[in-house]
Amino acid sequence: MCFFLSTYPFIYLSIYLSIYLCISPVQPPPLIKGWIPYIGKALEFGKDAHKFLEEYKKKHGDIFTVLIAGKYMTFIMNPLMYPNIIKRGKQLDFHEFSNQVAPRTFGYPPVFSSKFPGMPDQIKRSFHLLQGDNLTPLSKSMMGNLLLVFKQDHLDKRQMEDSGEGGWRTDSMCEFCSKVMFEATFLTLYGKPASKRRHSSMETLREDFIEFDKKFPLLIARIPIWLLGRTKAIREKLINYFLPQRVSCWSNTSQFITRRVDPSSCAHHFAILWASVGNTIPATFWAMYHLVSHPEALEAVRQEIHKVLNVHVFTLKQLFTWRQTHTPVESAVNESLRHSSSSMNIRVAQEDFSLPLEAEQSVAVRKGDIITLYPRSMHMDPEIYDQPEMYRYDRFVQDGRQKTDFYKDGQRLKYYCMPFGSGATMCPGRYFAINEIKQFLFLLLLHFDLQLVEGQPKVTLDTSRAGLGILLPAKDVRFRYRLHSCCPTEHAQ
Numbered sequence: 001m002c003f004f005l006s007t008y009p010f011i012y013l014s015i016y017l018s019i020y021l022c023i024s025p026v027q028p029p030p031l032i033k034g035w036i037p038y039i040g041k042a043l044e045f046g047k048d049a050h051k052f053l054e055e056y057k058k059k060h061g062d063i064f065t066v067l068i069a070g071k072y073m074t075f076i077m078n079p080l081m082y083p084n085i086i087k088r089g090k091q092l093d094f095h096e097f098s099n100q101v102a103p104r105t106f107g108y109p110p111v112f113s114s115k116f117p118g119m120p121d122q123i124k125r126s127f128h129l130l131q132g133d134n135l136t137p138l139s140k141s142m143m144g145n146l147l148l149v150f151k152q153d154h155l156d157k158r159q160m161e162d163s164g165e166g167g168w169r170t171d172s173m174c175e176f177c178s179k180v181m182f183e184a185t186f187l188t189l190y191g192k193p194a195s196k197r198r199h200s201s202m203e204t205l206r207e208d209f210i211e212f213d214k215k216f217p218l219l220i221a222r223i224p225i226w227l228l229g230r231t232k233a234i235r236e237k238l239i240n241y242f243l244p245q246r247v248s249c250w251s252n253t254s255q256f257i258t259r260r261v262d263p264s265s266c267a268h269h270f271a272i273l274w275a276s277v278g279n280t281i282p283a284t285f286w287a288m289y290h291l292v293s294h295p296e297a298l299e300a301v302r303q304e305i306h307k308v309l310n311v312h313v314f315t316l317k318q319l320f321t322w323r324q325t326h327t328p329v330e331s332a333v334n335e336s337l338r339h340s341s342s343s344m345n346i347r348v349a350q351e352d353f354s355l356p357l358e359a360e361q362s363v364a365v366r367k368g369d370i371i372t373l374y375p376r377s378m379h380m381d382p383e384i385y386d387q388p389e390m391y392r393y394d395r396f397v398q399d400g401r402q403k404t405d406f407y408k409d410g411q412r413l414k415y416y417c418m419p420f421g422s423g424a425t426m427c428p429g430r431y432f433a434i435n436e437i438k439q440f441l442f443l444l445l446l447h448f449d450l451q452l453v454e455g456q457p458k459v460t461l462d463t464s465r466a467g468l469g470i471l472l473p474a475k476d477v478r479f480r481y482r483l484h485s486c487c488p489t490e491h492a493q
């Protein structure tokens with residue numbers, strides 16, 4: 001009797017544990033801690049996040065927690081579960097994380113604090129200035145600025161002919177995209193100097209930006225800026241570029257920027273500069289590179305441009321109004337984004353709760369836990385995208401319509417291509433970004449014959465920035481361009 005009484009607790013405990021571990025739907029996910037305290041798996045993760053996550057997905061399934069630099073991050077790897085996370089915007093918040101990381105990286109005080117009441121709402125409202133009806137003046141201005149940069153730097157017939165080699169010029173493709181997109185985007189958002197059409201210091205600004213951007217992954221990984229050589233000084237220089245007395249002299253500044261007047265606006269302007277070109281430049285590169293290296297895609301997009309200009313009798317400046325989503329160029333841009341995008345969607349739990357992920361499965365989430373989606377794993381899933389490593393410009397178009405049906409385990413996916421994040425915090429600049437990449441491609445293909453310089457290996461992705469946005473090329477690639485014999489200068493008005 002006594003024996004039974006004393007063993008009851010153990011029996012109950014073992015029954016409870018077996019139910020909890022085997023049947024209970026609320027289980028903590030497997031934990032991967034590594035052997036280095038605090039650091040955990042940060043080094044392996046930082047080397048190649050995609051490879052790391054795919055390996056642990058094979059080992060542990062769709063949900064697991066990893067210790068990365070003192071943070072326990074729970075990864076949800078099955079895209080069928082994404083809607084359950086994305087719809088919980090209040091319980092799983094983006095800004096708590098970005099409010100810790102962005103100020104430290106870009107050098108401004110946290111805006112979600114009692115020091116700046118009303119600031120978060122003001123910022124959110126300003127995002128509307130990148131969308132809807134406000135997109136038209138922005139895109140119109142972008143087209144004008146792209147034309148300006150192209151004309152002055154690349155469309156001079158005499159200069160092109162003087163370059164020898166039958167009018168062909170050779171350049172590095174990522175550098176070319178960077179120069180054009182950096183300046184045209186800058187002029188569109190921040191405006192031009194009072195008495196000139198272009199800023200004379202643009203090249204120095206771009207070079208400083210690139211230096212800072214190289215250290216961006218380390219800053220995000222919480223490496224103190226004083227350990228990163230000249231980075232702090234370069235950041236100061238970049239911030240000071242936006243001193244109010246300077247910005248106020250510029251004209252044609254977008255409303256999105258002029259509305260942003262607060263005590264720390266210089267550092268904010270710098271952060272917006274990073275947000276607006278940090279991803280757009282590599283995205284433009286990949287869109288161009290894939291087209292130039294796939295002649296059938298290049299031809300389809302070229303034909304589309306000529307159709308738009310001839311059938312609709314548009315001038316180039318009117319092209320900004322042309323917003324169709326079921327065309328070869330739209331699909332080609334989306335395909336290159338699918339191929340190169342590697343952003344993580346990070347959310348912080350605001351309370352303890354049980355997060356249902358599948359009919360039978362929930363995970364216990366504690367206040368402060370970090371829940372992470374890694375859409376690249378979905379973008380590269382052969383079950384969803386046939387031969388995902390291949391670039392297929394028409395993957396997102398079917399029978400003249402935008403293709404939106406993609407499947408996993410026989411179920412249609414609500415979210416299938418997520419380069420711009422998800423839910424309420426999805427990138428507010430996404431429509432502008434897609435438009436500017438399309439505008440760039442239109443001008444490029446309309447005016448130039450393009451070729452890759454022969455004998456170069458296929459360009460691969462630089463995986464060291466996995467998790468942080470659009471991946472850069474591991475190495476730049478040389479290309480040749482010359483003015484089209486039938487360059488339609490009459491459109492360039």
Ligand code: HEM
Pocket residue numbers: 094098130272275276277279280283343344345346419420421422423425426427428429430432433469470
């Ligand atoms: C191909 C280009 C771009 C890509 C891939 C991209 C991607 C992203 C992603 C993944 C996020 C985080 C969203 C989340 O976690 O839910 C984001 C945020 C943001 N993006 Fe973009 N972006 C691009 C271009 C732009 C442009 C052109 C602008 C502005 C003109 C912009 C402005 C912003 C801002 C302000 C945020 C922060 C939003 C917030 O705090 O709620 N982005 N972007």
